[in-house]
Amino acid sequence: MSKPVVIFLNTRRTHLEHGAAIEAAHRQGHGVALIADSVPAGLPERIVRTVHKVDTFDLAAVDAAVDAIAAEHTVAGVVTWSDRDVETVSRIAARLGLPAPSVAAARAARNKFLMRQALVDHPEAIPRFARVTEWAELTKAVADIGYPAVLKPTSGSGSKGIFVLRGEDxxxxxxxxxxxxxxxxxxxxFTGNPGELIVEEFLVGTEHSVEGFVTGGRLHIAGVTDKETSEPFRLEVAHVFPSSLPESTLAEVRRLTEVVIGALGLDDCTFHLECMVSPAGTAKLVEVAARVGGDFITSHLVGLATGVPFAENVIRVATGREPVLPAGDGLYSGVRKIMADRDGVLAGVDGLAEALGVPGVRHAIVERAAGAKVALPPADYMSGTIGAVLAVGDSAEAVRATLLRAVDAVTVRVTPAEG
Incomplete structure (x- = not known):
């Protein structure tokens, strides 16, 4: 009898990320049934048993694909790797009797306004906020909240569309x-809530994320990640795992995580919570997602640092089992993105061999092909990310130094766009 399958609803965008997930399913004794808008080339046919290419925003098409998979295979679980499919995963799980958050909890994890509404009884955990759909609502909300403030979509992800408001201008x-x-x-x-924005208090401090799982109402934290962002659009440009925060502050982050997960009612899922830690050591929620963290954090960094691949725990939790958390001291790992500094057309990337030659570097990846259009925010929030470098070391400082040296060895050539 063939192995049971885990339904993957879409994949991460790079082969390094989706390969780690597929291999994790295989090591946990499962095949993969893929439902996706676009199908990556070179999928391992012995693991990926069936592929359904559909518009995954078309729920009827997704349901038909799920029915076809369930008719041919024993389905052990369903997972996604990005925000956009979190609610759909909960719908599928409810139909098939599989572990996943409730649809209501998934919806709250997808919408920053609903997320904060769920936490109104815990004002210490969230910034002051207001939902905005019209100009008059924005001017009133900012008058109440004050400057500086942050304006962003309620259902955005990947640091897309974040504006820091310093003043009325x-x-x-x-x-x-x-x-x-x-x-x-x-x-x-933005299907379903076009033009829905949230304006909120600007939080001062350092940015971090919590990587973990909830199973049967029990919270399991795999670790905390330190984040580096760029200004003025708060793009995430680097991460180091585990965090270098002092233990007293990490305890505050863990307490915040418990409050948020409990208030939203998230269960039977992986989560990625982002927070801001103030200079005084208090933590407030930025957002929480009912899925893995991106930017290679959970595909690679956690496993490189701890020796326990995070993606294998994602499969365990999706199939109704407890995660296996690391014990004892580990290493440090990190990622720094290779970014374009101008608009135009990507002509090429030089220096990858030199970057890979830096001691401690484990991977250097280029995500965009030569000839691709490059545009910087606010015109585009994704195409300026050309690639990334991943590294391992025995301290956070060593990892950061390695990443800077490696990225400095890389030159991104962007030529002006014609016309």
Whole structure:
């Protein structure tokens, strides 16, 4: 009898990331049934048993694909690797009787306004906030919240569309740009809530994420990641795992995590919680997602540092089992992105061999092909990321130094776009 399958609803965008997930399913004794908008080349046919290419925003098409898979295979679990499919995973799991958060909890984890509404009884855990869909609502909300403030989509992800408002002069341009951007014809992630924004108090401090799982109401934290972002659009440019925060502050982060997971009712899932730690050591929620962290954090960094691949625990939890958490001291790992510094067309990337030659570097990856259009925020929030370097070391400082040296060895050549 063939092995049971885990349904993957779409994949991460790089072969390094989705390969780690597919291999994790195999090591846990499962095949993979893929439902996806686009199918990566070179999938291992012995592991990926069936592929259904459909528009995954079309719920009827997804349901038909699930029915076809269930008719031919024993389905042990269902997972996704990005925000956009979190609610759909909960729908599928409810139909098949598989572990996953409730649809209501998944919806709250997808919408930053609903997320904060769930935490109104815990004002210490969240910034002051307001939902915004019209210009008059924005001006009123900012008058109440004050400057500086942050304006962003309620259902965005990957640092897309984050505007820091320093004063009244920033309002109109930020609002108009986000109204333009948060439309389904621009990005299908905004299907169902076009133009829905949230404005909130600007939090001061350092940014971090918590990687973990919830099973049967029990919280399991695999670790905390330190984050580096760019200004003014708060793009995530580097991560180091585990965190270098002092133990007293890590305890505050863990307490925040318990409050957030409990308030949203998340269960039977992987989660990635982002928070801001103030100079005083208090932690407040930025957002929480009912799926893995991106940027190679959970595909590679956790496993490189701890020796326990995070993706294998994702499969364990999705199939109704407890995660296996690391014990004892580990190493440190990190990622730094290779970024373009101008708009245009990607002509090439030089210096990868030199980057790979830096001691401690484990991977150097290019995500965009020569000839691809490159545009920087606010025109585009993704195409300026050209690749990334991953490294391991015996301290956070060593990892950061390795990553800087490796990325400095790389040259991104961007030529002006014609016309």
């Amino acid at each position: 920033d309002l109109r341009a930020a609002f108009d740009e986000l109204v333009r951007y948060t439309r389904p014809e621009v990005d299908k992630a």
